[in-house]
Amino acid sequence: MQSVTETKNEFVPTIVAFCCNWCSYAGADLAGSSRLSYPANVKIIRVPCSCRVNPMFVLKAFQQGADGVILCGCHPGDCHYVTGNYYTRRRMSLLFGFLNYLGIEKDRTRVEWVSAAEGAKFSAVMNDFAKRINELGENKRLKDLRVKENGHE
Amino acid sequence: MNKTEEQIVKRAAELLDNKEVDKVIGWKKGEFCFDPSPAAFTSSDELKDFVYNDFCGANLSKYLVNECKSGGKIAVFLKPCDTYSFNELVKEHRVNKEKVKVIGVECHGKLDIEKIKSKGIAAVTGAEESGGKVAVTSLYGNAELDKNEVLLDKCLTCKGKKFAVADEIIVLNEMEETKNDRFSGVEALEKMSEEERFAFWKAELSKCIRCNACRNVCPACTCNKCVFDNNASGVATKAPADTFEEQMFHIIRAFHVAGRCTDCGECSRVCPQHIPLHLLNRKFIKDINRLYGEFQAGETDEGKNPLIEYRESDAEPSSAVNGEVRHA
Amino acid sequence: MQRIGVFICWCGSNIAATVDVERVAEEIKREPGVVFSANYQYMCSENGQQLLKNAIKEYRLTGVVVGSCSPRMHEATFRKAAESAGLNPYMVEIANIREHCSWIHKDREEATKKALVLVRTAIAKVNLNAPLTAGESPVTKRALVIGGGIAGIQAALDIAEAGFAVDIVEKNPTIGGRMAQLDKTFPTLDCSACILTPKMVDCAQSDKIDILTYSEVEDVKGFVGNFKVKIRRKARYVDETKCTGCKLCMENCPSKKGLNEFNMNLNTRPAIYIPFAQAIPNVAVIDPEQCIKLKTGKCGLCQMKCTVGAIDYTMQDKFIERDYGAIVVATGFRPINIDHFNEYGYSENKDVITSLELERLMNAAGPTDGVLLRPSDGKHPKVITFVQCVGSRDLTDCGKPYCSKICCMYTAKHAMLIREKYPDTEVHVFYIDVRCPGKNYDEFYRRACEQYGVDYIKGMVGKIYNENGKLMVQGSNLIENEQVTIASDLVVLATAIEPEPSVRKIATLLTASIDTNNFLTEAHPKLKPVESPTAGVYLAGVCQGPKDIPETVSQASACAAKVIGLLAKDSLKTNPCVAQSDESMCNGCSQCANVCAYGAITYVDKEFRLGGGKTETRRVAYVNPAVCQGCGACTVTCPSGAMDLKGFASKQIMSEVEEICRA
């Protein structure tokens, strides 16, 4: 049996970041080429637009053991697809409010607007989000524990 | 037979006999007085089984989706709250308005047989509400109960006596508007801590047996094939493997009907496990009202729901989730 | 099951220094479906691509994952290589192990582990990839140039030269832009008007170019090859087709007190005016704010005097709609507002002027007919002090963080011209650095110092105040390490430049991204410097970043080359990653069409066979693949899940999620 503190120290959260191809993914690229680091446990999934992110993807992530999910898109008004992120904004406002209503910590989910020119912001946002998720600890509430056991480790 | 029922049957018979409609959708007698079920009647002879009593809580609008597929004109009896669902179905092209004659029927709130039974009354043979009371007859004698104690939950938060749509109405007695606060349940949960809320929902949702009754009765859930039945969707499950999947089902279902749910309360009415599913949908309704302005799905049969609309000045998710902002 | 090949790129040491590429390639071999795995120094090189092509053939690969730089960089490269080896290009996925991994993590173990996850995630996606074929959409062979400055003029001329029709939309009454306001140009000192006006005339005379002045872009719809643009033609109150430019109206206009914008408000003009002598079109325009007739209904002198009956006070804004295949944005710049820099006292002292104002004061067609006279009393200034970097490289709220790039050179030009023309004038220049990269640029600046005796002082000005009619310029001399105060007659501020503010609206209409300083973002800072990330939209001139005339002209010509290349095609391959609705599941509820920004979704009633010989007619969604841009908004709106996005299918994204969370 491991002591409580030991497990706590070993905890490395899993963070899924959905980034729109045109702004936030490019912003993440810029963070990379500017060598602005953020924790390695942040993994990015490229989507054409933040409005492609289905609530099912967010839930799937939590089910599979993610501790935090963040959505990044172009700033409202700057969407490559004109209006996509406006829908994202409504959908995620409602969905994340709803998850919190079910008792999921509200800081486990986040929406950020990061433009292609905001490499520094991308890195800062990811550092901050990862820090917050670290503080929150493991996501026990929305997770299917079986998946971790059958997983790759 | 009550007067309203008489009128309804008479009208139904007229419509069928005059060939004004080919089909009438209403409620059919069950084994007992308290288990009428939705049914289609195609001739006036069949109408002998027609029933309209205080146990006819079922919302008939959804049945039109299937019934509309065959040709012919249909008459449907809708209580005021059911008419919103009808509008929503018309808006989404699930029901062809031209083929349907909507007859609005009187409603003073429908009764919950479980609640009557819980008062210790068995073998109920009839119940009739009048004023604030409900007179119950049973094989073992009669009783008078307080109406508010035996109404269906959904009728306790009645959204009004207005027909959102009706080609004609059958209302013999004036329907009284009742005042209630339908969001008090949501607010009570919102006031709890995250832990308490989680405990509440965990307890409620883990009761789910995935019978799909909520989905099947929901007038907003009319997909030809539900994502949860579709292997290609990536979320299909034949049987729930764990509690999370129950949550996933209910979260996604609530999200899918967000902005389209008229708050008819059928989901909670039919749930055999008595999960307060309406509290899920009402959270979305409450947040939509708060963030994007008052919206009642099914108020009309056209226009966009708030999830397929936007304003440049919409709240940011961070502040929206914190409950900081309100629609200006 | 796919047969997947994995290629891990070292990117020299960019990836290999932090990620153990060999270990990644080795471990990934054990993944189900992976039949080939290799690592190579530069996958994007000729040899690297050959490695990929050979492996596709040799191992009969059905899917490829390249662990390399960002897909925004080389996805197209590897897809093309795969295609040439006979593999559908959309069976290639990139794992971004450079920008998202090796460049941001220092710990080798950590970075290697992350790279493995990223590659596995790409494998998970490829497993569900399906071959996609691009459709085709026609190209409208007409280009739109927004902005009629030197950038827009050059782009339009080059496009027209290649034989394509092009429209210039300019919001001012004439084309010419900022360059028309300049006196001389560095480093050759040739007259700006002399080299610009012939080009303006060429535009007017070209039968391929349609000049729409006093017009603004109102709305843009469509996509590359098929833009539909709504243009507002503002009411000029003068019929362009009738006006001969005789100026009789200007002479007779009683309302002469309008500020002359062309002369930087240093003198006045009548309410009906032609901005400058060489204006194209050489047609008058009425300023409705100033015109007595339009304001009070009484006057009408110009109409009476006009011999051709060109004046029409009832004229209204008109809207026209045109189709274009490509759009060049060349909206230019303006000097920033320096009223808030109290230390320079620009708003208090008439003789503290901006460099653009000095251009007008030195220009033969300017308010002083080219004689340098100071604004306050019309006297010759004897001591002139220039201050550089006013508002540039300035992180305060009043300034701009960037270098405006042109100021060092034009200040040297001004100093030199003044010393040349008025040798008895003393000229001082306060500078932080003198930045003169460019052909013959540094030589030019040195001439100002060595040949013309301009006094360059390294240091910044801290304060300008008025004392006995002299402008006291107090600043640092860092070389001497002393504070100096120069009693001057005229102070010229090298004011920072910023993009024309109207660019914001245009960027929004074009969905072109814009940075925090309102400069339009190029698709790639080095390799795609003239393309906007929005296909079919190109950037020329200062709207993309500060630059001088030769650079602007080069960029404009580059834009033209890109536009010509685009318009030369009869059709374009469309993005195959578009939405598609599964008819068997579609409810026809119309939710998806409501969120489509492109109007790509329509509905049809379709008959479906049910069991037992029965049929059923249902309303189902149809996505026009040529119009769909592939954002995916509809996929989330669709409750039944009938709508999915090719290339970014729900199942694919969920498998990526699963793979990331599995680690």
Place this chain on the structure above:
Amino acid sequence: MTKQQQLENIKRLSGTEPAKCMKCGKCSGRCPAYKDMDIKPHQFVNYLEKGKLDKLLASKAIWNCLSCMACVERCPRGVAPAGVIEAVRETVKRAIGGNGMKAEDIPPVVDEFIPQQLLVSAYRKYNK
């Protein structure tokens, strides 16, 4: 305290990052007390950046600086030369040891325009 720690401390007290300075000299160009200073405002920033602690501590100019903050106000890069001067001043004062300011130091009749708060903060700053 080592030299490095002292420099770090000055940096911390000054609240400024000397590396941000682009060496334009606008601070010194604006300084009203410039003539009386042996080390000029821009040099303070430069010495802090280059780690020339001795020069900073030996400067007489810390007693000439008016703390008018004109240099801070004018700096285009958000550097605060006056902050550096103040930090050096405090470092020197604290190094003298003991209480740098005593009640006796205050003249019996204080200028009526001197705010009470100033005396209190001076005490706080120059006493241990």
